[in-house]
Amino acid sequence: MNEQQRNEYLEKYNNRTHLFGRIGLLLGIVMLVGSPFLMGLSLDAMPDLSAFGKGFAQIAIIYIPSCIVEFLIYTPMLGAGGSYLGFITGNMINMKIPCALNARDIAGTEAGTTENEIVSTLSIAASSLVTTVVIALGVLLMIPLRPVLEAEVLQPAFDNVVPALFGAMAIKYFRKGKELVAIPLVVMTLLFVFVPSLISNVGFLMILSGAIAIAHAWIRMRKTQKKEAGEA
Numbered sequence: 001m002n003e004q005q006r007n008e009y010l011e012k013y014n015n016r017t018h019l020f021g022r023i024g025l026l027l028g029i030v031m032l033v034g035s036p037f038l039m040g041l042s043l044d045a046m047p048d049l050s051a052f053g054k055g056f057a058q059i060a061i062i063y064i065p066s067c068i069v070e071f072l073i074y075t076p077m078l079g080a081g082g083s084y085l086g087f088i089t090g091n092m093i094n095m096k097i098p099c100a101l102n103a104r105d106i107a108g109t110e111a112g113t114t115e116n117e118i119v120s121t122l123s124i125a126a127s128s129l130v131t132t133v134v135i136a137l138g139v140l141l142m143i144p145l146r147p148v149l150e151a152e153v154l155q156p157a158f159d160n161v162v163p164a165l166f167g168a169m170a171i172k173y174f175r176k177g178k179e180l181v182a183i184p185l186v187v188m189t190l191l192f193v194f195v196p197s198l199i200s201n202v203g204f205l206m207i208l209s210g211a212i213a214i215a216h217a218w219i220r221m222r223k224t225q226k227k228e229a230g231e232a
Helices: 003-042 049-089 092-107 114-149 152-159 161-176 178-194 196-231
Strands: none
Touching: 003 049, 049 092, 049 114, 049 196, 092 114, 092 161, 152 161, 161 178, 178 196
């Protein structure tokens, strides 16, 4: 396959990815939004639409900016196919992102490349299938396993699953850029320690920590350029 044929194939692949991805997203939105109203109509238990609108507005103010930030951050990492699958199936932070990043490290691909998009799409698809199977088994075994899952000795472990998962993944990237990571990590840690209520606003703080890291990297780059210019 020559370069022209490869580009034509990739263009066709991307077009079909966007086509089926958009169809899937629209169907998902219709089903998620329509199901509660359909059940309300069927059971004659429709909520007061005025109260619903007020409640929705309060939640939207918080989550819409967070969703925009997640879209801007995750899409370049995952590519089109992985992003469509990830946003439709959910659990982006807990499952899809760690799975895609781990697959990228194993395959040795780089973000923004065609290879990385294919790897992330396959990894997120596999994660979605595994998650569906695990949820199905969990529903079937919920009653028999309830005494074990509700055991007090296991509660601390369940409360720290996500921090442990991301801590184990983050250390690989922290080691690659200790100086760039240090300032955002210290700032965010101090904020969460002294203002615990900010933990619920992670979406907004991602922008702040990203801006700090970018600013630090830019300052370091400028210093390096000035040093190289002085030596020349």
